[in-house]
Amino acid sequence: MTSQPWMEEYKKWNVNPEFTRPDPEKTLSTTITENLVKFQDKTAFFYLDQKFSYQDVNVYSQKLATYLQNLGLAVGSRIAVMLPNIIQYPIATFAIIRAGYVLVNVNPMYTQRELYHQVQDSGAEVLIIMGQTLEQLNHLNECSALKYVISTQPLDFIQDQPETIYSQSAQYPDKQFSDFKQAIDQVQVIDFKIPLQHQDDTVILQYTGGTTGVSKGAELSHRNILFNIAQNSTVFISHFGDRYATEDEYVFCALPLYHIYGFTICLFSYGLSRGFANVLIPNPRDLDALVDQYHKHPPTVFPGVNTMFNALAHHPRFRELDHSRLKTTTGGGASILKSTEALWYEVTSCHIYEGYGLSETSPTATFNPPLSRRFSGTVGLPLAGTEILILDDEGKPVELNQPGEIAIRGPQVMKGYWQQPEATAQVFTKDGFFLSGDIGCMDEQGYITILDRKKDMILVSGFNVYPNELEGVLSKHPKILECAVIGIDDEKSGQVPKAFIVKQDDSLTQDEILTYLKQQLTSYKLPKYIEFVPGLPKSAVGKILRRELPRTVQLNAKAC
Secondary structure: OOOOOOHHHHHHOOOOOOOOOOOOOOOHHHHHHHHHHHOOOOEEEEEOOEEEEHHHHHHHHHHHHHHHHHOOOOOOOEEEEEOOOOOHHHHHHHHHHHOOOEEEEOOOOOOHHHHHHHHHHHOOOEEEEEHHHHHOOOOHHHOOOOOEEEEEOOOOOOOOOOOOOOOOOOOOOOOEEEEHHHHHHOOOOOOOOOOOOOOOOEEEEEEEOHHHOOOEEEEEEHHHHHHHHHHHHHHHHHHHOOOOOOOOOEEEEOOOOOOHHHHHHHHHHHHHHHOOEEEEOOOOOOHHHHHHHHHHOOOOEEEEOHHHHHHHHOOHHHHHOOOOOOOEEEEOOOOOOHHHHHHHHHHHOOOEEEOEEOHHHOOEEEEOOHHHOOOOOOOEEEOOOOEEEEEOOOOOEOOOOOOEEEEEEOOOOOOEEOOOHHHHHHOEOOOOOEEEEEEEEEOOOOOEEEEEEHHHOEEEOOEEEOHHHHHHHHOOOOOEEEEEEEEEEEOOOEEEEEEEEEEOOOOOOHHHHHHHHHOOOOHHHOOOEEEEOOOOOEOOOOOEOHHHOOOOOOOOOEEO
16 A cells, blocks of 8 residues: 555444455356355345345346357357346346356436447447337447347336337347347246356446546456455445345345446445345436335435435435434435535434445445444545545645545556547556546545546636535525536636526525625635526436536526
8 A cells, every 4th residue: 555544544443454355266257146046045126016036036147148148149248238227137237247248337318329329339239228218219220239139128027018029120130139028038948158257357348428528438347346345345344244134134226226336336235245135216216206115115225326315305204204224324426415414314313424436446445434423524535455646737646635636546446448548548647546537635544525526626717616615515505405516617717606506495595695605605716606497417326417507607697
């Protein structure tokens, strides 16, 4: 390790830095098989109130793995999965990895253009997709490498479904269309061959950066995922002890599993590694349905994002629920606001323990110790086995408590971007640190505070203004439900902040906001424009998308 001011904090909070490294002979494929058998009698998933055991998932994924191998695909072939949190997602994921292929996770909310780019860029030969989405696709011939399309319906494993008719079959004679459930049912004998794989082989292409340019596939190896599971175990053990889950311990899986946060934390670190049952939430935006599932299956662990916690904490029925079973709430994806955490704790009596990571880090890089029983306002300490430096614009480490770019080195850091050597070279230092693009600082104990994304920083007359700081102050106002701040061009100052506000109370005025902010912020940090909006654009994970906010001055925007 280059510098380890956080080791004393590890000791204080019962975290063992000497985590058990994965057996170098094992792959994610063999680990999936072993753990599905180990927990075969336990519930693996709740989906639409139906239970699926680890044994059920074992059999279904073995059969689908056999079906895929029977297509004649070579080991290492890419298979794209474009599904929400339905039971078919973990079945498909485990089958693809066990059969020796590379999983390409695709956002099910992607447009046709975004899907085609990802399929074409990855060279995926198989696409597993919802039937409704498939019917909306045109020009599949643009995906030249794509040979097989497997369609499914949300209720396929809940009730009998009529045989699917594929209208595209005649239009695309060079592509074979089939049905997910029928593919599994037609395999009578499970005879899939265990593939020859190594830990450094790519197992997942996790695409990132699509909304800021052409999306790139982060190549994650078996080793990356296995090490991150092992690293996350140090946090679990510090809190729960080195044990497996009981039958009535659940993970509330409202995070989309195609996203690396939900994928590694829900599906593997808690689910497959510790035997928790995941409560699958297909549509986290349906708050009433989400609250119903929380009531029916009160979770032990709830990984989520700020917007989700904020919305639930304001939901009248959620506030009335019994939260005594909830032991850990973990936040990531975007900064957890202090106001959100305070309200969440008021409602649930459980703190939010914030962590930090990226698609390129599998994802976890930092964590807050659960035994601290507090909200630190930081993203915590470097995860065991992880080195973090804060670098200036010249790539040199800065002093403690000084801002700079967060650079990460560890076994969970990706191999690189798929078929993009130049882009890969740009994000790695000569000594192997991954440049995150995030601005942060580290204190004397090793706790890291995220100030902002490097590209989101606002430069006002030469002064750095971080949107996260403004949003943190705004969110504390009792009449504000949600907010976002961006920089817009200004002839005098170069850039100025603009605030978008979703009201909690209709009586809120722009003058009231300005008066409040002037008591909290120095003048150059004050937003020059304030605009009230009915809602904010969000990703499927619930992260507010600043880049989709208009960088123009609307008629109803208050000039300050």
